[in-house]
Amino acid sequence: GQNIDQPTEMTATEGAIVQINCTYQTSGFNGLFWYQQHAGEAPTFLSYNVLDGLEEKGRFSSFLSRSKGYSYLLLKELQMKDSASYLCAVLDSNYQLIWGAGTKLIIKP
Amino acid sequence: GAVVSQHPSWVICKSGTSVKIECRSLDFQATTMFWYRQFPKQSLMLMATSNEGSKATYEQGVEKDKFLINHASLTLSTLTVTSAHPEDSSFYICSVPSGRSYNEQFFGPGTRLTVL
Numbered sequence: 001g002q003n004i005d006q007p008t009e010m011t012a013t014e015g016a017i018v019q020i021n022c023t024y025q026t027s028g029f030n031g032l033f034w035y036q037q038h039a040g041e042a043p044t045f046l047s048y049n050v051l052d053g054l055e056e057k058g059r060f061s062s063f064l065s066r067s068k069g070y071s072y073l074l075l076k077e078l079q080m081k082d083s084a085s086y087l088c089a090v091l092d093s094n095y096q097l098i099w100g101a102g103t104k105l106i107i108k109p
Numbered sequence: 110g111a112v113v114s115q116h117p118s119w120v121i122c123k124s125g126t127s128v129k130i131e132c133r134s135l136d137f138q139a140t141t142m143f144w145y146r147q148f149p150k151q152s153l154m155l156m157a158t159s160n161e162g163s164k165a166t167y168e169q170g171v172e173k174d175k176f177l178i179n180h181a182s183l184t185l186s187t188l189t190v191t192s193a194h195p196e197d198s199s200f201y202i203c204s205v206p207s208g209r210s211y212n213e214q215f216f217g218p219g220t221r222l223t224v225l
Binding site: 004033040041042043044045048087089096097099100101102104 | 150151152153154155200202204213214215216217218219221
């Protein structure tokens with residue numbers, strides 16, 4: 001079966017750095033997405049990785065290792081507004097998105 | 110990116126009634142739209158793919174007679190929850206694919222449905 005694993009909840013301090021991991025087992029791979037979802041709102045796109053390596057975009061970076069079935073989202077200089085759920089999703093061989101359950105990130109002052 | 114709206118934002122209805130949710134792509138013509146359902150603290154679950162001018166494609170386990178989808182134009186798709194029951198209470202979200210090769214999706218703001 002297809003499976004996406006990410007931690008249920010993480011806590012970090014304002015101004016610090018946090019890494020949210022995602023591991024996947026899917027039938028085929030056509031890329032991995034990270035989305036941010038604030039409570040009661042729809043997800044918003046953060047990043048897309050299809051090749052191994054690190055993609056940096058401002059305070060957010062996303063890393064992919066296809067051989068390990070592993071990705072992480074790195075958030076630097078955390079702000080209170082970064083408190084949200086972070087969803088990992090993989091595009092499988094049929095170009096269907098397989099979603100993880102999301103990681104709720106709590107930022108403390 | 111595309112701007113996607115949903116209406117209503119939230120709805121409360123009695124058990125047995127039908128509820129229609131609209132999804133509009135405001136600045137982007139969408140031949141395809143996706144409908145998701147999300148229960149509290151759970152992942153997004155794809156319900157169906159809405160195709161303009163043809164029948165929707167439903168995911169396994171989703172009752173097509175209960176969740177009616179109509180994609181009548183390139184900017185509007187509707188989801189009707191027929192004979193709603195309390196277990197249908199959920200957050201319903203539509204999305205529009207970007208058309209880029211990597212299938213980035215633009216999500217609507219979602220509709221919170223509560224069935225009493």
